Amino acid sequence: MAPVRMKDQLAYLIASLNRQLEADLTERLRPGGVPIEQFRILEVLDASEPRPMGEIAAQALIETPTLTKIIDKMTTEGLVYRAPDPHDRRRVLVLTAPAGKALFKRLRGISSAQEKRIAEMLETEKAAELKSLLRELLQ
Amino acid sequence: MAPVRMKDQLAYLIASLNRQLEADLTERLRPGGVPIEQFRILEVLDASEPRPMGEIAAQALIETPTLTKIIDKMTTEGLVYRAPDPHDRRRVLVLTAPAGKALFKRLRGISSAQEKRIAEMLETEKAAELKSLLRELLQ
DNA sequence: TTAACAATATTTCGTTTTCAACAAATCAAA
DNA sequence: TTTGATTTGTTGAAAACGAAATATTGTTAA
Numbered sequence A, B: 001m002a003p004v005r006m007k008d009q010l011a012y013l014i015a016s017l018n019r020q021l022e023a024d025l026t027e028r029l030r031p032g033g034v035p036i037e038q039f040r041i042l043e044v045l046d047a048s049e050p051r052p053m054g055e056i057a058a059q060a061l062i063e064t065p066t067l068t069k070i071i072d073k074m075t076t077e078g079l080v081y082r083a084p085d086p087h088d089r090r091r092v093l094v095l096t097a098p099a100g101k102a103l104f105k106r107l108r109g110i111s112s113a114q115e116k117r118i119a120e121m122l123e124t125e126k127a128a129e130l131k132s133l134l135r136e137l138l139q
Numbered sequence C: 001t002t003a004a005c006a007a008t009a010t011t012t013c014g015t016t017t018t019c020a021a022c023a024a025a026t027c028a029a030a
Numbered sequence D: 001t002t003t004g005a006t007t008t009g010t011t012g013a014a015a016a017c018g019a020a021a022t023a024t025t026g027t028t029a030a
Helices: A010-032 A036-047 A053-060 A064-076 A098-121 A124-137 B010-032 B036-047 B053-060 B064-076 B098-121 B124-137
Strands: A080-084 A092-096 B080-084 B092-096
Touching: A010 A036, A010 A098, A010 B010, A010 B098, A010 B124, A036 A053, A036 A064, A036 A092, A036 A098, A053 A064, A053 A092, A064 A080, A092 A098, A098 A124, A098 B010, A098 B124, A124 B010, A124 B098, A124 B124, B010 B036, B010 B098, B036 B053, B036 B064, B036 B092, B036 B098, B053 B064, B053 B092, B064 B080, B092 B098, B098 B124
Parallel strands: none
Antiparallel strands: A080 A092, B080 B092
């Protein structure tokens, strides 16, 4: 059997598309001066708040030592703040500060616009199929 | 319309799956002590050699300044070497040294095994459909 | 109760990556 | 030609990353 060319490997296609989508998002976030990681953190918190560090890290696809440093920075920028979890004092909860909420309000449309552009490139049922296949592979 | 939850966004699914696949590959490369970037570079060169820096960077999804440093390291490790392009002296061609070929021979099966595992998780026609959809979105 | 173990977040520290500036070679237009 | 713009790759300083070690709290089992 002929070797599978790198470009035909699913892992490579996924990596390429991921890179393209991240570059696109980064570009659109640039005017706001917001790194993509911070944007994702605000998205996570927007869905439900407060959240412990570990959960944010897992959902935003960031390692916990990195998250600690990003949250440090976002705190000094007044976007979020920490609070100890009263039920489990090992945990540190993160909340969105008013400035963070305002920032996210300005930016929230960016990711949904990207999603929309993608949807427009595929027919509706194809987009659904694609998501379904990706979910099948996730874990 | 209800906001699209982050987890339902295609860009997020792609990022998650990419992370999972890279973690998996990294794990399997660990015994050989080969970083995933170096493995991808060897894959690119295996397909056709020699290749200029810029092309390798584009195909291996690495920024060119980063590639310069990785090739520096791989050169000192005796895996690859540089040669000036006689037709265009701005270009630097990269070739695989014997040690690099031997290393890749040992590792080449790892990515195809990953591809195989993925294929086994999906039915054949689903895998083909998934690739087709990803290609449709790529540029 | 304790003592051992597990979970959570942070710190440390060496490596890697990035951005901007740069150098060299080529190309294109006057 | 020569000049200016473009392409290609490297460099250097700063930032980001991540594995391992640490500190703190919680859980479990003797």
